[in-house]
Amino acid sequence: MNNIGCSFAANREHILATNTDYFSVNAQEHPAYPFGYDFGRYVNFSGKQFSFQVIKEYSQWLYDGVLPCMASLVQISPTEGDLTFRFLAKCYVFGEHIDDKPWMNDIMDVFIRVHLQDWNFGMDHQVIMYTYEFTKETSLMRRLLVDMYAYCMEPGDNVKAMLRELPGEFAHDILVALNVVGRATSKDWRERLNKPRLYHHEAQRRLLS
Numbered sequence: 003m004n005n006i007g008c009s010f011a012a013n014r015e016h017i018l019a020t021n022t023d024y025f026s027v028n029a030q031e032h033p034a035y036p037f038g039y040d041f042g043r044y045v046n047f048s049g050k051q052f053s054f055q056v057i058k059e060y061s062q063w064l065y066d067g068v069l070p071c072m073a074s075l076v077q078i079s080p081t082e083g084d085l086t087f088r089f090l091a092k093c094y095v096f097g098e099h100i101d102d103k104p105w106m107n108d109i110m111d112v113f114i115r116v117h118l119q120d121w122n123f124g125m126d127h128q129v130i131m132y133t134y135e136f137t138k139e140t141s142l143m144r145r146l147l148v149d150m151y152a153y154c155m156e157p158g159d160n161v162k163a164m165l166r167e168l169p170g171e172f173a174h175d176i177l178v179a180l181n182v183v184g185r186a187t188s189k190d191w192r193e194r195l196n197k198p199r200l201y202h203h204e205a206q207r208r209l210l211s
Contacts, residue, residue, distance in 0.1 A: 023101065055089065056096045060105065069108055083120040087113070087129045094143045095136040103205030110142065110201050118195060123154040123188065130172050142201045144175065152179035153191035 062070045071089070090113045097106035125147055133143050151168075155161055161180070165173040183190075194200065 052096065052099075053092055056092050059093060060096065063105065063108070069112055072112065083116060083122065084126040084129075086116050087126055088132070090116070091129045091132050091143070095132065098137055098141060098143075103203035106142070107202045107205060110146070111198055113143075113146070114195050114198050114201070117150070118192070123150060125150065127169070131169055134169060134171055142203065146201050148172070148175045148179050149183070149194070150191065151176045152183045153186040153194065154188045155180070156187075 059070055071086075090109055093109045094106055094113070097103075097109060130147060133141070133147060137144055155164070165176060168176070
């Protein structure tokens with residue numbers, strides 16, 4: 003994050019350090035600092051896993067239990083959809099990095115909601131590449147993206163040609179998934195998305211302290 007982002011996080015160190023396991027472990031107690039935490043020195047905000055907008059969204063979510071971005075997602079254009087998916091991917095990667103499962107579940111729900119509204123089966127390549135660069139092999143966000151393609155490829159599609167245009171590891175995972183889903187259709191995919199818990203982590207929502 004830049005200096006503005008770090009200042010924003012420092013001003014919210016209390017809610018981060020007392021309500022998020024990752025930050026409470028990494029924020030060292032120190033009586034000379036506000037709320038008794040020497041926060042910035044012990045928590046590493048470097049890297050693409052952290053951004054000012056994501057930290058801002060996350061802090062507000064800790065306060066309210068609601069994602070602020072939801073207000074802007076009533077109706078979105080295809081261009082706005084791509085930007086939204088990129089932002090949500092960053093939010094999910096951040097959640098994996100700090101291992102906050104309720105946050106990841108909420109982000110996943112919004113991601114699915116936007117996908118259902120957008121109903122475009124060709125995901126922005128930036129979203130795919132970012133997700134594959136920064137998530138684990140077992141990531142449920144990877145699984146969602148792979149399933150999206152595997153379920154929605156039509157029988158007449160030139161699958162090999164389509165896969166050649168996708169990032170290699172992602173294309174390999176789709177091939178594996180195609181053997182599992184068989185002759186699934188976009189209708190099957192929509193029905194599957196009516197059960198978003200398939201892409202949820204088991205977790206209890208944290209009570210704000």
